[in-house]
Amino acid sequence: MTPSTPFFEPTVKLAGGRRMPLLGFGTWQLRGSAARSAAGWALEAGYRHLDTATGYSNEAQVGAALRDSGLARSDVFVTTKMPPDHVGRERRTLEESLAALGTDYVDLWLVHWPPNGTAGVSSWEVFVQARDEGLARSIGVSNYSLDQIDELTEATGSTPEVNQIKWSPLLFDAAQLAAHRDRGVVVEGYSPFRAGTLDHPTLVEIADRHGKLPAQVVVRWHIQREVVVIPKSAQRERIVSNADVFDFELSADELTAIDSLGGS
Numbered sequence: 282m283t284p285s286t287p288f289f290e291p292t293v294k295l296a297g298g299r300r301m302p303l304l305g306f307g308t309w310q311l312r313g314s315a316a317r318s319a320a321g322w323a324l325e326a327g328y329r330h331l332d333t334a335t336g337y338s339n340e341a342q343v344g345a346a347l348r349d350s351g352l353a354r355s356d357v358f359v360t361t362k363m364p365p366d367h368v369g370r371e372r373r374t375l376e377e378s379l380a381a382l383g384t385d386y387v388d389l390w391l392v393h394w395p396p397n398g399t400a401g402v403s404s405w406e407v408f409v410q411a412r413d414e415g416l417a418r419s420i421g422v423s424n425y426s427l428d429q430i431d432e433l434t435e436a437t438g439s440t441p442e443v444n445q446i447k448w449s450p451l452l453f454d455a456a457q458l459a460a461h462r463d464r465g466v467v468v469e470g471y472s473p474f475r476a477g478t479l480d481h482p483t484l485v486e487i488a489d490r491h492g493k494l495p496a497q498v499v500v501r502w503h504i505q506r507e508v509v510v511i512p513k514s515a516q517r518e519r520i521v522s523n524a525d526v527f528d529f530e531l532s533a534d535e536l537t538a539i540d541s542l543g544g545s
């Protein structure tokens with residue numbers, strides 16, 4: 282496979298100082314050879330950020346795709362996540378992720394869900410230690426409330442750098458975004474298509490105006506709003522198309538029109 286970088290990869294700065302590509306490739310529900318092929322197509326198409334998790338059972342395939350690509354490890358941002366029922370064996374879980382991925386470190390390690398609905402302070406202490414040791418370059422959470430994030434900060438002095446939460450035009454919430462930013466937490470959206478709609482007339486109209494697809498408008502809207510977006514597809518054509526979003530720009534009015542779908 283010939284590595285190519287046809288896309289300009291905009292990034293967002295994390296509180297720890299490292300940069301995270303705003304576009305990534307989601308891999309939930311991709312298993313076995315389908316996961317390896319899809320992650321490989323994504324890297325070939327220019328994605329430089331892969332999102333996996335212990336719970337997706339595809340870390341080995343994602344790691345294999347990374348090696349197949351011929352890209353340097355440092356050129357690709359890799360996220361994995363610890364399942365909430367792994368409390369008490371956090372470190373072993375990370376070591377197993379690294380072994381499966383075939384890498385010495387992950388760029389971002391997330392607590393996948395609040396353990397037993399709590400902030401999970403004891404787990405977070407292990408996350409902080411893993412970051413201090415360089416096994417995870419950045420650490421964060423997923424599906425956390427702001428109160429739970431504050432609890433981690435108060436208990437450990439370390440604020441999660443990222444909160445990966447469900448996000449789409451229909452879920453846009455300016456106050457929630459601002460509250461994360463006030464805390465220095467980058468919002469990473471998941472399920473950009475599944476949690477929204479691709480046939481809303483506003484999205485269709487904006488897409489037609491730019492000669493793009495509604496899915497591309499949704500991805501572009503995340504990027505311009507500096508919300509990390511990780512669309513998933515098993516289909517090569519869609520993987521390429523979902524990342525083909527760097528040849529147009531949404532106007533301020535268009536961004537606002539898409540924001541206003543939130544809660545609709």
Ligand SMILES: NC(=O)c1ccc[n+]([C@@H]2O[C@H](COP(=O)([O-])OP(=O)(O)OC[C@H]3O[C@@H](n4cnc5c(N)ncnc54)[C@H](OP(=O)(O)O)[C@@H]3O)[C@@H](O)[C@H]2O)c1
Nearest residue numbers: 307308309332423471472473474475496512513514515519
């Ligand atoms: N932290 C968490 O708890 C959590 C939860 C959910 C997801 N995630 C992460 O976020 C990623 C993305 O979320 P997601 O997988 O739930 O959903 P998504 O990316 O919003 O949507 C994926 C679905 O949309 C279809 N699709 C992809 N591109 C399309 C296009 N251009 N036009 C029409 N349909 C298209 C896909 O079908 P095909 O595959 O057939 O193309 C698939 O059914 C996940 O893969 C995972 O990495 C995290």
